[in-house]
Amino acid sequence: MITTETCLVVTCTRCGQVDPDEGYDTLHAANLDQLRAWLPDWQWSDPDTPDLCPACVAEAACERDGHPWSDWRPSAIAPEWRFRSCDRCHVCEREPAHTSPSPALSGRD
Secondary structure (H helix, E strand, O other), rough: OOOOOOOOEOOOOOOOEOOOOOOOOEEOOOHHHHHHHHHHEEEEEEEEEEEOOOOHHHHHHHHHOOOOOOEEEEOOOOOOEEEEEEEEEEEEEEEEEEOOOOOOOOOOO
């Protein structure tokens, strides 16, 4: 027997994926209530439209508000470098370990 079912297919308007961190290509839901339950961390542009996946919500917040940087950390495998990462979107940056932080880089954005 063949049956036809209608479903809602969700993708992020920014990256085109469902959730790159989870590895889902598509997400099919029977109704909006099911989507709301499955996508609590998404940004919704209105009560019926999921808009941004969690990774893109974090990136958009950093673009808008700046990165909340972690403290600089020495590299365990490359001692000539030190690293820090954004606590929200997880982007990383590095600089030579012997460099003292410039005023622009010493605090949080």
